[in-house]
Amino acid sequence: xxxxxxxAMAGAAAPATASPSLSSPASSTVSVVAPGHGRVDPDxxxxxxxxxxxxxxRGAMVSVTGRDGQWSGTAGEWRGPVExxxxxxxxxxxxxxxxxxxxxxxxxxxxxxxxxxxxxxxxPEGYEPITLAQLLxxxxxxQQPSCVRPGTPVEVxxxxxxxxxxxxxxxxxxxxxxxxxxxxxxxxxxxGRPYAEELDRRVVRPLGLRHTRLPxxxxxxxxxxxxxxxxxxxxxxxxxxxxxxxRPAERKLLFTTPPLPDARFSYGGLMTVRLDNGVVVWGKxxxxxxxxxxxxxxxxxxxxxxxxxxxxxxxxxEEVKRVKGIAEAAFTGA
Numbered sequence: 001x002x003x004x005x006x007x008a009m010a011g012a013a014a015p016a017t018a019s020p021s022l023s024s025p026a027s028s029t030v031s032v033v034a035p036g037h038g039r040v041d042p043d044x045x046x047x048x049x050x051x052x053x054x055x056x057x058r059g060a061m062v063s064v065t066g067r068d069g070q071w072s073g074t075a076g077e078w079r080g081p082v083e084x085x086x087x088x089x090x091x092x093x094x095x096x097x098x099x100x101x102x103x104x105x106x107x108x109x110x111x112x113x114x115x116x117x118x119x120x121x122x123x124p125e126g127y128e129p130i131t132l133a134q135l136l137x138x139x140x141x142x143q144q145p146s147c148v149r150p151g152t153p154v155e156v157x158x159x160x161x162x163x164x165x166x167x168x169x170x171x172x173x174x175x176x177x178x179x180x181x182x183x184x185x186x187x188x189x190x191x192g193r194p195y196a197e198e199l200d201r202r203v204v205r206p207l208g209l210r211h212t213r214l215p216x217x218x219x220x221x222x223x224x225x226x227x228x229x230x231x232x233x234x235x236x237x238x239x240x241x242x243x244x245x246x247r248p249a250e251r252k253l254l255f256t257t258p259p260l261p262d263a264r265f266s267y268g269g270l271m272t273v274r275l276d277n278g279v280v281v282w283g284k285x286x287x288x289x290x291x292x293x294x295x296x297x298x299x300x301x302x303x304x305x306x307x308x309x310x311x312x313x314x315x316x317x318e319e320v321k322r323v324k325g326i327a328e329a330a331f332t333g334a
Contacts, residue, residue, distance in 0.1 A: 052076030089286025184222025
């Protein structure tokens with residue numbers, strides 16, 4: 001579970017917009033929308049939210065659905081309903097990888113294709129070939145984007161690789177948002193259409209995701225720029241897991257990780273986490289514009305969890321503790 005909590009703090013390559021710190025904690029209010037039943041533990045969820053707001057997290061939303069039961073609630077300064085729209089940050093990557101895998105299923109791309117073949121002028125000369133599979137599973141070896149600057153997707157990638165040295169592709173896992181800027185550019189090259197248009201045509205409209213959109217002014221783009229809500233994320237996660245978006249061969253890739261001892265991201269970009277109770281869940285976290293969020297599910301969709309928190313930015317370690325507590329409560333008894 002520590003992996004889930006820690007990665008919940010990793011968002012888009014663009015710095016997340018920090019929320020203002022509280023001058024003093026306010027009294028806690030937990031609003032329950034749907035009571036729990038089945039194996040969902042409503043008491044654990046209420047307890048996880050009961051201390052909000054505090055000096056580290058201003059508020060939160062949690063939505064639990066699936067065959068195990070349901071529970072929805074908000075706390076603290078989450079002032080809207082459970083289904084309020086929010087910036088999903090790096091959860092955007094799952095939408096991007098879904099489109100890439102659709103193109104693979106159609107024979108328009110192969111996961112063995114290299115970035116240098118598809119986008120020959122993007123990376124510096126001398127870089128070892130990086131496959132699309134390595135992009136999606138964060139095994140590309142690209143250096144961390146310490147020199148990244150806002151701009152067009154091409155400008156973002158070129159600035160990110162303007163300093164530092166890459167490692168051998170396929171040798172290690174190194175989470176890097178630049179992989180998904182490149183994946184977005186690959187989609188545009190393969191289809192001849194803008195990323196946002198292709199995402200809308202292939203995922204958003206077919207699934208009826210009325211709250212999912214890509215703001216034009218968010219440079220995190222295909223890596224972390226989407227806005228969505230709990231209902232849309234549930235529907236997307238369900239369709240992705242059940243095969244509603246992908247053919248069987250590509251759906252299998254969602255749950256297949258590279259043959260590396262530390263591999264935790266699949267060829268579909270899903271993050272795998274073994275919880276403290278032994279249950280394995282798949283999903284993604286993200287941070288952007290003051291929200292730290294995630295969507296996770298058991299492989300059989302017995303439980304689908306969407307959460308979002310409003311961190312103050314005062315202490316990341318304390319934020320992690322609270323996110324971890326919410327995630328653990330959501331999967332209690334799974």
